[in-house]
Amino acid sequence: MTATATLERPRVNSLAPFAPRPRPVQAAHIIRSDAEAIEIAHRLAARFAPESALRDREGFLPIDEIDAYSQSGLWGLNVPKAYGGPGVSYATLAEVVAIISAADSSIAQISQNHFVLVAHVGLDASEAQKRELFGLVLQGHRFGNAFSELNSRNVAAFETKVVVHGDEVEVSGQKFYTTGALLSHIVPIVAVNEAGKGYIVFADRDTPGLTVINDWSGFGQRTTASGSVKIERVRVPQSRVVPIDAFDHPTAAGPISQIIQAAIDAGIARGALADSIDFIRTKSRPWIDSGKETAGEDPFTIAAIGDLQIRLHAAEALLERAGRLVDAALANATEAGVAAATVGTAEAKVLTTQVAIEVTNRLFELAGTRSALTVHNLDRHWRNARIHTLHDPVRWKFFHIGNYYLNGVNPPRHPWN
Template identity: 70%
Template sequence: MGSLNETRIDYSVHPRVNSTDPVPPRPRPSVPAHVISSDQEAIEVAEGLAARFREGAALRDREGLLPIAELDAYSQSGLWSINVPKAYGGPEVSYATLARVIAIIAAADPAIAQITQNHLAIVATVDLDGTEEQKRLFFGQALAGLRYGNAFSELKSKTVAAFETKVHFDGDEAVVNGEKFYTTGALLSHIVPIVGVDEAGQGWLVFADRDQPGLTVTNNWSSFGQRTTASGSVRIENVRVPKVRALKVTSFDHPTVGGPVSQIIQSAIDAGIARGAIDDTIAFVSTLSRPWIDSGKDKAGEDLFTIAAIGDLKIRLHAAEALLDIAGRAIDAARADSTLEKVSNATVRTAESKVLTTEIAILATNKLFELAGTRSTLAEHGLDRHWRNARVHTLHDPVRWKFFHVGNWYLNGTHPPRHAWN
């Protein structure tokens, strides 16, 4: 369980969520990031980082401390470039491995795992839509250890896919104007990719430096969960970048793995939240909970109903993790051969995993308190963060629509829609 024992905090080193003080752009790494050599190394590195991130997770949540040192270590570890293709010097691990890496990090601190999500999805978008010049540029930045944030969603638009941010071209430059919210990763990034549309409605991804004139990132994320993702707002006022840094997005106009890649990372985060909550439930019941008076047992962990409930949670978790692995391998297959059938299969498999990871995340974070008892709700333990994180993150894309698209595929052979939320 995360420790809340640290009492002295230097807030100049650890900025807080919703602080009125501006958070300056992060300096670019002085040395290139490590490059992962294999799927196995990616998992081992993730496990090592997770052990470190777990220690301060409860404290960061309680105090609203942004994970600056943790992110620096994370992006320098090489895990932020694991889906860069081998042809451009990257590891190109399986998407099943990528999902497992995210789940490992999320079990320790899901806010840190979520900050990675948009970066990895952007790397995948570059792979799908970038020109050769753009691939060399953006993959090279990712391999060097630069972090991509995001300025995608908008707070006031009619739907998540309706963009009011505008892009126009002035000579050799792209010029962007608009306002974004839910900008996870932007605050602590080196580069902020901005989604906008031109006069014809064509979508563009414009890569602006975090300290670009006209780009203002505000640390105003006020949600009760995923508190330290800094998913606040970005204002874009006549931001200009060279044309090469404006990527034309066409990957949803034809069958690609763009949607499933984005979704499997979300699913992996929920799987990690569930695993972290179950681990903390077991630890608490084993060390701090009292047996119920009617059980006749000396220890809470000997209670028959508690034992059965833990068994149920573990079975459901393992089923969700198995579907996550199946989804990752379906994405690998569709990426290698992007037929409509294989892309739809990857989309459906990923949707299935999202249903189960959502359900186990909500169930596990509820059961934690039921099984561990009233004392587990005390502020000193910080265990409420599990439920708050699960409740907020699983809202990202509603699973009620996953049921529909999955059923429509199996019953009617209807291909699921293609967008970043499916």
């Protein structure tokens, strides 16, 4: 890549207008098996990893990478088979996300809300809406996100309003943390009517009145473009309005959202541990008291790497178990089955959070002072882990898990549980 080409690449934190991405000119690949999904994820990860540090350092948006990711067919993984999709296991979906996250966790996070929205279409949309929206996903269209609001009372309080006008609705409000919206083809907006009932309004990215602002300034997950969306009297056909009913009765909506978050954290830990091992093997010096010729022979370093690897494997095992519990809850959405999936996913979320922060912190202790040089940009792993694990506090996971096992109390149903 030439210096000129590098300078011309779109960056984050630019308030200049960013044109909507062109819609795909050909349909995305349709994945036919769980094994194929894993194989494609590994192939893409090998492509995404080499420039992940550069993208983070320079703030380059992963535009080509996201196009390749969605066209690969991976963004259609949880479209049900009945609608022409792969309908893979959520254990497989979680592993795909972890593989991509290990290569570049910002790219993995950009796809997170898309998968959640595909699941919501399956749970809450009408048959006509499922046919349309699932069809768009299989063609390669990407869903963004206009959910959270920066100044509301709490994460579940929505001030964005939707009003019916004949065959259309009008939506007005402002959103933040809108990961995926900038590079999406469709921006689903969470809004409430006068009675407080919630809806997801699937607005085309180029709809008049919809403005995506590239103003994300977090110190981690820098290239997710998780900035703002302004919604000024946006008009959308009623056929694109899906009620949010999935949390009013037992469904797998909550654990589906959470398992993807946990998978991103597992991937961050996986990528950071791989980089730690590589750095220790190739660049670190042995500590003087070890009497060893290489840093990799230091017995304390060896033991520490063993400890971190065990923790990572434990987190990955719980992540796979959570995927199977989600599959079971989708197949038979009973109160007990959904609670088991929610608690199982919470257990995975606890361990993936802990191991992501632990690995990314201990990287520098084990790899030594050289690993702190900016040329390596290894601090991106810690920054990404610290930012991404803030999405929902694990201190509440411990409470709900303990209350479930000790007192038989099922956890609440919402997107953060």
